[in-house]
Amino acid sequence: CKNGGLIGPFYLEHVRGGVFKDINPEDEDAQPTEIESLCMNCYETGKTRLLLTKIPFFREIIISSFTCSQCHWTNTEIQSAGRIQEQGVSYTLKLKSKEDMNREVVKTDSATTRILELDFEIPAFTQKGSLSTIEGLLDRAVAGLEQDQPIRRATDPDVANKLDQFIQRLKKLKDVEEEFTLIIDDPSGNSFIENPFAPQKDQALSVSHYKRTPEQNAALGIQDYEPEQDDKPANDLETMRNEVLVFNTNCPECNSPASTNMKLVQIPHFKEVIIMATNCDSCGHRTNEVKSGGATEELGTRITLHLTDPADMSRDLLKSETCSVLIPELEFELGMAALGGKFTTLEGLLKDIKELIVTKNPFTCGDSATTDTAEKLEVFGKKIDKIIAGQMDVHIILDDPAGNSYLQNIYAPDPDPEMNLEKYTRTFEQNEDLGLNDMKTEGYGKTEN
Template identity: 50%
Template sequence: MENDEGKTNPNGEANGVLPATSETLTQPLFRPLSAANIEELETSELESLCLSCHENGVTRLLLTKIPMFRDIIVISFHCPHCGNSNNEIQENSPTQTDGVEYTVAINEPTDLNRLVVKANHALLKIPSLEFEIPPGTQKGSINTLEGFIQMSISELEQDQPARKEQYPEIAAKIDDFIKRLSSILKVETPFNIVIDDPSGNSFVESKTGVGIEGSTDDKLSVKRYKRSEEQDKQLGIIDTSTKGESSDNIPSAHTLETGGVESSTSIRDEVMSFGTECPNCQMPAETNMKLVDIPHFKEVVLMALNCDYCGHKSNEIKSGSGISDKGKKIELRITDPTDLSRDILKSETASMYIPELEFEVKPGTLGGRFSTIEGILTSIKEQLAGANPFVTGDASSGSKMAEFIKKLDEVIKGQKLNIHIILDDPAGNSYLQNLYAPDEDPEMKILEYDRTFEQNDDLGLNDIKTEDY
């Protein structure tokens, strides 16, 4: 690779380096990608050695944000000498708390047009063909489901001429499998495609454009799960010397109150602060943390971040008392606009459902939130109304999104009443304010239930050993 030091472009700026102006310093590094702002996004260009012809090609880097997902780095290489090109993505997010598994039902060829963000650690498989793309064999990339299959066919065909000369029997079997893989693109028989990512950094487009993580898309199912110890080791995030410690690194209420505090002064009255990184612009920021006692409920840990560089704000709630003995389902009927001012705590393990709108927020999607009903619905509306490249490119999906947001806005403004807000939390750590407390609320139903084996498994309770230690 040639040394590009000292080279400048016609504007007198160093190649591949963005000028450090006051505007670029205040703009987020990762900006949302949409048709409206695609020309405004800056790309960095670097000369890179082509491994095919050993001449210099160009690598372009784009830092962008996928709405309702997270930050990614798009990397594109092209060699003008031999035509070699390569595209991949890299996540700019840490490994998530849970793994994620997407199952897509393919019933017609158009179902293969879904866009997919496939992270480095993701496994893509077609169970009916016993076909898998193992983690690491294809680098992280953005493509359609059809594109991933076509890429696999191309890679299988690449060395076939040499195989036919050296290993004719193996080449014949591969040819037969390539035909089977090509035939499923016609979707003559329905089949499923599964994307399993223990890092939690993959994403599959929802065709309905309504809901979060495809909750209203009957051809897409999303399951979040606790990783096994083996998966943690493969991701390089487990330390056997600290086995058993919480992966969230968030102290319990007892630890916050007594751990390392010699005086008898309760830490409940204090706001604790610690340095962190802004998830929006990656600049240094500060997170404030405080214990809050919710009347007629329990103690929670409230965490809030405010970035001085880009203005990004976020808040999150963690339970201060662990997982309850039973799950809890809370149903509230909104009959008056004042009901929208009720406090609501949606924990990270809770789902939220509005049956009249056929809308569901899956567990883990919004994280833990403590707000009013109006506040949490406004937050959902802002996320869905943001620029979404997976929705705005399709006219029918866009109209569905606009129609849904209009209905949601009517609820927020108190114009649409007699709807139900349902919180279902297997961990029992969610809360809706009872305006008649300590008496029963006539518009609210609270049901405690025994968790299923699957729910205990999702919470990691089935792996906890309390005997023979």
């Protein structure tokens, strides 16, 4: 550890006491802790300041700042203190103007950074985590490349000259004279790139979630889980329908031990789903998630509902984790994997969207907040309230390439005059997102002669 190896023991000693505080400038108790640490530059005694805090809608983090009064060497970094997410995340950003340089970025030490046009990559675990901007990310990369240039010029001038040319190309990117592509791929799922147009969709930024490979799990220190074998049949669905299964887990808020209940439920006129609910006795946090109990459908499903009556808010709704939610009148799109799978009502979904975009948005509070962003999100929240109250004429679109989402037809078994159900063939990109292009279901295990 660059700060003398003290962060780990300090964290393990104090995290049990719940010292992670919400970001609040008026909280006098949320003060950094100072620890004497070994300077790795001059090997004298320096000072490390630690602040354990929570970023709303993000994670618990440890912010550390080291300074040495002897050689004046400094080092700052950010470490995620939360749990590793269930899926990895990849952000692809097309930078077209200098304003894009101001986008805020959370980059963990497990994230890989790439710039496609320069064929440049910063591998995972070669830099400490940071909270900065795109410009700060480039400055940090330039500083790392320039660090050993004096030695290279003396020992290998040709390599030093080539590296100087590359550094100049990297510096020119900050002027954004030409469009370039930045990719941040984080298997832990804890990195983030700001969307300055929230709650509208950012046309220049695409976000995808993926299942980690065994190699990525090993790099993150995650051990494979092998379920215990018992005498129950593995495919005894009748038993599972009449039984609530309970398994141990950790609370996503306070990380205390909790229990998750799981049950198979049959939705009328639809299919079987798996409902999972977690209730934490320590902090009172509650969460629920729904997953489809069947296979991926042959065709995707697009459900369009025209809201004409406040009674529509009570319609039952199943949103799978592969489903996108669109409100064309608000130019709003909620991508797949956001909010996860949910079995709720239409009103419950809209309230969850408002909470996600307005209440728990990390860029509406603290130093990241801007008046323009806060005003746009406040207007968006008021429009959601009007939709719930039946004061806006809008359409709600549920687009699920996997075909596992559902919206209640209150006229069933007759057709619903305000709802349109469309089946469509998935594109290659949608099959790629669902992992179907590389899936082999016929002749599996056979070898060719």
